[in-house]
Amino acid sequence: MAEKIGGLHIQYYAVCKRKLWLYSKQISFETEHERVIEGTLLHENSYKRKDKELMVDEYAKIDVLDSDYIQETKLSSKMQKVDELQLLYYLYLLKKRGIEKRGKIAYTKEKKVIEVTLDEEKETMIKKTIAEVYKIIDQEYAPKLKKLSYCKSCAYYDFCFSIEDGEEDAT
Numbered sequence: 422m423a424e425k426i427g428g429l430h431i432q433y434y435a436v437c438k439r440k441l442w443l444y445s446k447q448i449s450f451e452t453e454h455e456r457v458i459e460g461t462l463l464h465e466n467s468y469k470r471k472d473k474e475l476m477v478d479e480y481a482k483i484d485v486l487d488s489d490y491i492q493e494t495k496l497s498s499k500m501q502k503v504d505e506l507q508l509l510y511y512l513y514l515l516k517k518r519g520i521e522k523r524g525k526i527a528y529t530k531e532k533k534v535i536e537v538t539l540d541e542e543k544e545t546m547i548k549k550t551i552a553e554v555y556k557i558i559d560q561e562y563a564p565k566l567k568k569l570s571y572c573k574s575c576a577y578y579d580f581c582f583s584i585e586d587g588e589e590d591a592t
């Protein structure tokens with residue numbers, strides 16, 4: 422049976438395919454200061470009180486804000502596209518279970534809230550993303566190292582750059 426994927430798989434897919442692969446193999450060096458962990462800590466001081474949390478497939482913990490919305494709370498919108506992808510994935514998981522909701526992302530630093538809606542086009546994109554995530558985590562070897570601007574704030578930095586020389590990513 423295929424491994425269940427959660428919000429972090431989707432985040433890491435968007436940030437770095439190699440990070441996704443390392444995470445899927447349970448190679449973990451996460452530290453408290455990493456952005457994803459900050460996101461987790463923010464749960465304690467949520468921007469707006471949520472009603473409850475829903476666990477889907479044991480991996481995806483979804484904050485239900487009210488009868489219409491689910492919500493993610495993040496520190497800043499620096500990685501808004503990544504945050505949106507993760508929330509779209511949650512909306513898709515719920516839709517597959519017959520629960521139709523919309524999403525909100527609350528950015529505490531900027532004190533702003535954005536809305537995310539799973540329309541037909543986004544659903545197609547999420548399905549494609551899920552298929553690509555499975556393709557990457559099923560690979561025998563980690564995707565080749567590429568130096569990204571994100572690398573310096575990544576928990577795998579020492580691991581990646583102490584074992585091989587990265588090549589600069591032109592994108």
Ligand code: SF4
Pocket residue numbers: 436437438439440443566567568569571572573575576577578579581
């Ligand atoms: S250090 Fe860079 S290349 Fe390595 S996993 Fe992190 S983001 Fe990817």
